[in-house]
Amino acid sequence: MQRGSQARKYRLQGAGLDLALPYLMLAPGLTIVLGVLVYPLWDGLRASTRAYRYGSPVADVGLQNYLHLWSDAQFLNALWVTVKFVALSVSFEAVLGFALALFCLHEFRGIRLLRTVLIIPMVITPVVVAIVFRLIYASDAGMLTALSKAMGGGEVQILGNPLNAFIGLVALDVWEWTPLMFLILLAGLQSLPHEPFEAARVDGAGAWRVFADLTFPMMRPVLAVAIVLRTIDAFGTFDQVFVLTRGGPGEATRLISIYGYDTAFKFQQTGYAAALFVTIGLVVLALAFSAIRLLRRVDAS
Amino acid sequence: MSNRLSRILTTVFVLAVVLLPIYWLVSTSLKSNREITQEGTLYPHVPTLDNYVRLFTEKQFGSYLTNSLVVTFFSVAIALIVGAMGAYAIARFRLPFAAERKVGLFLLTLRIIPPVVILIPVYLLMLSLGLLDSWLGLIATYTAFNVTFCVWMMESFFREIPVDLEEAAMVDGDSRFGAFRRITLPLAAPGLAATAIFAVLVTFNEFLFALALTATPRAMTMPRGTATLIGRIDTDWASMAAAGVIGALPIVFFALLVQRHLVRGLTMGAVK
Incomplete structure (x- = not known):
């Protein structure tokens, strides 16, 4: 049963433009999330290893x-x-x-x-x-x-x-x-x-x-x-x-x-x-x- | 008989606990400040709408409301369109390395992290893009948050729709995307509505990012404007109460209107 539905899903994927479809459908959402959530998350990690003065980084302090x-x-x-x-x-x-x-x-x-x-x-x-x-x-x-x-x-x-x-x-x-x-x-x-x-x-x-x-x-x-x-x-x-x-x-x-x-x-x-x-x-x-x-x-x- | 009596008493007690605080808010908003502090009445003896009029004539509540509606509308609409496509891709396709499942799990993880965790870097990002105190900055932020749970919720709705219907449409000559748009999307409409309703609720009520990202009535939303007002007028209880009523009215009205669809979203899909 499991395998049958798997095979059917592959068959549904078709050829040509349809092969790229899942990626095209995921792209806009992922772009927004990557830009507005994931990049800041990474930026926050980076900021957490720095010392700031008046809102700008002045030194790397590692894990201090x-x-x-x-x-x-x-x-x-x-x-x-x-x-x-x-x-x-x-x-x-x-x-x-x-x-x-x-x-x-x-x-x-x-x-x-x-x-x-x-x-x-x-x-x-x-x-x-x-x-x-x-x-x-x-x-x-x-x-x-x-x-x-x-x-x-x-x-x-x-x-x-x-x-x-x-x-x-x-x-x-x-x-x-x-x-x-x-x-x-x-x-x-x-x-x-x-x-x-x-x-x-x-x-x-x-x-x-x-x-x-x-x-x-x-x-x-x-x-x-x-x-x-x-x-x-x-x-x-x-x-x-x-x-x-x-x-x-x-x-x-x-x-x-x-x-x-x-x-x-x-x-x-x-x-x-x-x-x-x-x-x-x-x-x-x-x-x-x-x-x-x-x-x-x-x-x- | 005693069973029935205890049932009635419990119901009345629960109703009182929920409604008394709200009664007090509304009743305070209809009093003058003199009546509130000097007479300490339990209901407005001289009801007045002055507090409400002042909010719109002196305190820019009109702008707050406009900003809230614009920001909520665009961030929910964009997230729904983008999220529906992403959810469909995750629900229906099998990608190499099970990538679609990893994307789903990744979005759920982002949803679990408390928003306050990324407040600082989002603020720095908007600062560097010049998007502080603007509709666009808020819309971008809220859209991203909405996408994470729109995908998560809608995926389960798409899964409930049998694949056979799409196959039939494709046999009849529809493209894959055409089958999604003409067959699956309309069938998932109730689920999409539930998702949209929850998104509206969360977005309209959001305060933390509005607090950090906006500073003037140009972009301040309802919750942000309300909090600013009461920060400044510590003893103007009448205005505070009226602001509370105006701040809550649109969303409570909306929620009661659509309450049947509300439960699933509020429980993050834990309850159908």
Whole structure:
């Protein structure tokens, strides 16, 4: 079967101009990608081995920029904040999204409204999501303060306090991206086979047994895909932090992307920032590929 | 009965969590700054549209909107055309050294790398080409990003279409490209639409590159303009809220209109 379709594909290729067709069809897209993405990627690698002054390279420094990263307390802090942010946000999103998907599995009135409304957070411009949360957190005009005052309390301080600001950022991410988890996991749940669940019901298994012995094990691959997708995405989070806290107060919400941006555009350390971003790119790629390998093994077993 | 009650309570709770923040944004945008800071009302007691009028008369939101529409339209349109051809080549042809599969994997790898990683060199590239603060610079950048996932998504759509139909067209005298254009492309239209919708969403919402590559209302997009505005007016909550509503309205409206096609793109093809 496999060989048959292969042969047919060769036959389809024909002769003359048709032989060059695949290359002609790939060429425009590849040209754009090579020019605007791949060349800059290579250029970034080159920049990462240089020292810059006022935006122009002044010396080759080899791997010094990369080595310097690991003794830079601000970089290490940004890395730690990012890891904390990603781990916390994605965990909450996975748990809440899974619970919500299980809840919505049974059709009932209002479910279409729920699904429609849940689309809103993830399609709103991230910059606007940050504005929404600034309006919630603001100590003078914010929703939390207004609610607190309506109940006889005082001003609520969120963005001025390091711990609260960090939690506030995680809450923003959870609000924005739990719906995505929910959609992926709901689709996964809906594609599970019915028979095992019928059998369990006949055997009189309780809801918790069904979940622990059937639903969860069968959902593990989908759950893994969803978590990997979100993790990769969360590592690059920038817009929301830039508008909500700009990394502050102090360094409490300064993610790696914000630190890199400031290093490049505020402090003009182009080479050092390039090394930082190359490192982050490698980390994310390593993460993605080990996740893909892991998933393949799960699929195979 | 209690089952039904808990179902209703959960639904109401979820709706409230999602919609209250949005209610607060809209309600703040309809208040005056005096009402916001001094009275702290829970809904606009004296609703006003002044905040919106000011955005367009004093703050150039008209230009931002135009720039966003132009940049989004061209970068999505070009990426779709170019991406559809590339995806078709990868889905249908077997090249020496499995080159087509390597190209596909390569584009996926580029898609995985966080965009912020190439921000600096792209900025330097546009600087050297004199394309900073221009439509063209943004269009080039966004087109390239869009191509990487357009190819990836559309490839799977083309694979779902049986080869036999094209073979039949070619037996009838169509060229290979003619069969692609007349048979496969129309059949893949729903998939192309899903891809286009997702591309529009991502492009319209993009902020990071707009931040680095544009500096004046000549080329600033909606998210970029909005962020600039609120950077300058730290306590003008009313304008900030109105800017948020205007910034989000077109894309939320668009998304709700096409929501059936949205899910596959948002999940990078993980969900059909």
